[in-house]
Amino acid sequence: MISLTEENYLKAIFHLRNEDNTVTVNELSKFLNVKMPSVNNMMKKFAQKNWVIYESYKPLIVTKEGNKEAALIVRKHRLTEMFLVEKMNFGWENVHEIAEQLEHVHSEMFFDKMDEILRHPKFDPHGEPIPDKDGNIHAQDLQKLSSCKVGVKVIFSSVTVSDDEFLSYLNSKKLELGKKLEILEIEKYDQSMIILKDDKNTITLSKMVCDKMLVKQ
Numbered sequence: 001m002i003s004l005t006e007e008n009y010l011k012a013i014f015h016l017r018n019e020d021n022t023v024t025v026n027e028l029s030k031f032l033n034v035k036m037p038s039v040n041n042m043m044k045k046f047a048q049k050n051w052v053i054y055e056s057y058k059p060l061i062v063t064k065e066g067n068k069e070a071a072l073i074v075r076k077h078r079l080t081e082m083f084l085v086e087k088m089n090f091g092w093e094n095v096h097e098i099a100e101q102l103e104h105v106h107s108e109m110f111f112d113k114m115d116e117i118l119r120h121p122k123f124d125p126h127g128e129p130i131p132d133k134d135g136n137i138h139a140q141d142l143q144k145l146s147s148c149k150v151g152v153k154v155i156f157s158s159v160t161v162s163d164d165e166f167l168s169y170l171n172s173k174k175l176e177l178g179k180k181l182e183i184l185e186i187e188k189y190d191q192s193m194i195i196l197k198d199d200k201n202t203i204t205l206s207k208m209v210c211d212k213m214l215v216k217q
Helices: 004-016 025-030 037-050 064-086 096-102 109-116 166-170 207-211
Strands: 060-062 151-161 182-188 193-197 202-205 213-216
Touching: 004 025, 004 037, 004 064, 025 037, 060 064, 064 096, 064 109, 064 166, 151 166
Parallel strands: none
Antiparallel strands: 151 182, 151 213, 182 193, 193 202
16 A cells, blocks of 8 residues: 555656656655655655666656556546535635545545546546546646737636635636637736636736636637
């Protein structure tokens, strides 16, 4: 059975790994706020389990087995978030901390049932893909709203951060996933955007906010 600490490391690897399936001990240390020697010791254990390839002073290479184990932890977290929103009427800004606790439940049957009740969702309430039982992820072709040009019409599909302050801000602006948006104007001075929503109302969003919103055309 995987320990809670190991699960936290696996989830960190999932979020930090590069396209070439590498991550550094230093990145893990900063992300988890854990001292480097402790991270090195844990990665040596991970290497024994064939989750990573570990060599001193070199980036860690995440193995196929390591990627799957990491994805399955994230699967439990995102399924839980979706269940809380869809079946228990929590706001998308209130589910992260609860999911952080429930993701450490080890019963596979529990999460399989949750998945069945939800009818096997592909994405969580924040638009993040939910890995399947084999750790596979449905790829999305998304871009930051801030990278779009004037006149482009897009669909708000995901967020890059899911902290409650940012999500509450989006709620206050009535910006939900699935909303159709059109870029009317981009301010030259600060790159803020004037957006037309599908309810025919316009809204001005700062570049910082637009950087955190992912859209598809």
